[in-house]
Amino acid sequence: NAGVTQTPKFQVLKTGQSMTLQCAQDMNHNSMYWYRQDPGMGLRLIYYSASEGTTDKGEVPNGYNVSRLNKREFSLRLESAAPSQTSVYFCASSATPGYNEQFFGPGTRLTVL
Amino acid sequence: QQQVKQSPQSLIVQKGGISIINCAYENTAFDYFPWYQQFPGKGPALLIAIRPDVSEKKEGRFTISFNKSAKQFSLHIMDSQPGDSATYFCAASGGFKTIFGAGTRLFVKA
Numbered sequence: 001n002a003g004v005t006q007t008p009k010f011q012v013l014k015t016g017q018s019m020t021l022q023c024a025q026d027m028n029h030n031s032m033y034w035y036r037q038d039p040g041m042g043l044r045l046i047y048y049s050a051s052e053g054t055t056d057k058g059e060v061p062n063g064y065n066v067s068r069l070n071k072r073e074f075s076l077r078l079e080s081a082a083p084s085q086t087s088v089y090f091c092a093s094s095a096t097p098g099y100n101e102q103f104f105g106p107g108t109r110l111t112v113l
Numbered sequence: 114q115q116q117v118k119q120s121p122q123s124l125i126v127q128k129g130g131i132s133i134i135n136c137a138y139e140n141t142a143f144d145y146f147p148w149y150q151q152f153p154g155k156g157p158a159l160l161i162a163i164r165p166d167v168s169e170k171k172e173g174r175f176t177i178s179f180n181k182s183a184k185q186f187s188l189h190i191m192d193s194q195p196g197d198s199a200t201y202f203c204a205a206s207g208g209f210k211t212i213f214g215a216g217t218r219l220f221v222k223a
Binding site for chain 1: 119122156157159162208209210211214
């Protein structure tokens with residue numbers, strides 16, 4: 001039981017390049033989330049998927065797109081990376097939204113030069 | 114914008130002491146208040162959580178105190194240990210969204 005897995009662990013991009021962060025969970029959870037973590041700002045929600053087939057914007061969606069590929073997988077895409085997107089990105093999942101523990105992946109550390 | 118304000122930013126406590134971290138929220142629609150613990154290089158993990166219909170919840174050395182009228186809640190770590198050294202995040206959750214505090218970096222001196 002791997003829980004929530006993320007790839008890659010580290011990535012360096014140049015401004016304007018694109019990339020996709022992958023996330024998968026094996027807990028049969030309905031809801032999945034993408035957060036970014038910046039020093040002194042906690043975790044901020046980028047996008048979430050309440051259930052398979054649905055996605056919605058969080059607090060900081062600009063510059064990102066997501067795809068809920070199936071119940072297990074939720075990817076985050078940066079179409080044209082900017083230095084302001086340098087951050088640590090966490091994927092999380094929960095059984096349902098609301099009163100439920102979110103399980104986090106190990107994170108992807110992204111640097112945009 | 115919905116906010117959760119967390120204090121202090123950092124905290125140093127002697128082994129065996131009590132660590133206290135405070136949070137305040139604005140939106141009365143929040144109905145689930147978890148605390149997450151994060152070690153360096155790892156993702157956050159749920160430590161303890163409370164719903165607003167109770168004023169206190171205790172799990173081992175960890176206690177959440179909740180004051181609904183003041184819109185404040187706090188985490189108390191009793192008999193703090195060096196292994197508790199980590200970053201702690203409070204959060205407030207309502208429906209599909211969870212808003213996190215900025216985090217408190219706790220260091221417990223041996």
